[in-house]
Amino acid sequence: MSRCCKLPSLWLQCSRIHSASRCLKSKTGAEHRWLERHFKDPFVKEAKKQSYRCRSAFKLLEMDDKRSILRPGLCVLDCGTAPGAWAQVAVQRVNAAGSDRDAPVGFVLGVDLLHVFPLEGAVFLPHSDITDPDTQNKIQEVLPKGKVDVILNDMAPNATGIRDIDHQRLIGLCLSVADLARHVLVPGGTMLCKLWDGSESHRLQKRLMQDFAEVRTLKPQASRMDSSEKYYLAKSYRLQR
Ligand SMILES: C[S@@+](CC[C@H](N)C(=O)[O-])C[C@H]1O[C@@H](n2cnc3c(N)ncnc32)[C@H](O)[C@@H]1O
Numbered sequence: 001m002s003r004c005c006k007l008p009s010l011w012l013q014c015s016r017i018h019s020a021s022r023c024l025k026s027k028t029g030a031e032h033r034w035l036e037r038h039f040k041d042p043f044v045k046e047a048k049k050q051s052y053r054c055r056s057a058f059k060l061l062e063m064d065d066k067r068s069i070l071r072p073g074l075c076v077l078d079c080g081t082a083p084g085a086w087a088q089v090a091v092q093r094v095n096a097a098g099s100d101r102d103a104p105v106g107f108v109l110g111v112d113l114l115h116v117f118p119l120e121g122a123v124f125l126p127h128s129d130i131t132d133p134d135t136q137n138k139i140q141e142v143l144p145k146g147k148v149d150v151i152l153n154d155m156a157p158n159a160t161g162i163r164d165i166d167h168q169r170l171i172g173l174c175l176s177v178a179d180l181a182r183h184v185l186v187p188g189g190t191m192l193c194k195l196w197d198g199s200e201s202h203r204l205q206k207r208l209m210q211d212f213a214e215v216r217t218l219k220p221q222a223s224r225m226d227s228s229e230k231y232y233l234a235k236s237y238r239l240q241r
Helices: 008-017 020-024 029-040 042-049 057-067 085-094 133-142 163-184 201-211
Strands: 075-079 107-111 122-125 148-153 185-196 212-218 229-237
Touching: 029 042, 042 057, 057 085, 057 212, 057 229, 075 085, 085 107, 085 122, 107 133, 122 133, 133 163, 148 163, 163 185, 163 201, 185 201, 201 212, 201 229
Parallel strands: 075 107, 075 148, 107 122, 148 185
Antiparallel strands: 185 229, 212 229
């Protein structure tokens, strides 16, 4: 489970402070352990060095390097975009800011319940629930042709700490993105979907196998080994009527 979502206020404080000793003062045992791990984490250090908003950038970078999800010119919908690390990677890889003058220019639209700080090359719909029909209409209005080539879904609901409930809520979110895909994803398109593994994973996998020609399970190195987090990468979308 992504800790930048599980302990968001702590994560925000610490990403601002950038000093372990100052941040560790007056914290509870659980917060203390989380912060210690956070400051030792090589992906956190590397994210700071490369100016990524969150360590999760390295998950997408690795999955894209291995599985070729993004390329210049593609149009991307990033569901659960805050704080914006995946959007940073997507902007670079689809050339949404037009930094490479010789390559086609892509488009990145990020949606989140939370506020997202602006990012050159990306359009954000903050304070928006992806499951809300109003948000889904707005997404279609904002997209250049009303369609996307790639849907990235790294959403995470507020964790209750009860594994089964959190798992089922996340599967519910993934299934609503699969429903949204039927309206916005181009035939042949790709969907990358984060889940916390559990008893309902097969239901999501079955649904993706129905809608896409190819579905793979991925576990990038930046996804902690002790976490049930994994990703389904679904390629070659079959148009659903
Ligand atoms: C793990 S974080 C995403 C991190 C992001 N991929 C990045 O790299 O910066 C999960 C995000 O999902 C968002 N989220 C959860 N439920 C949502 C919903 N129904 N609609 C939109 N966003 C949602 C949360 O607000 C949170 O910011």
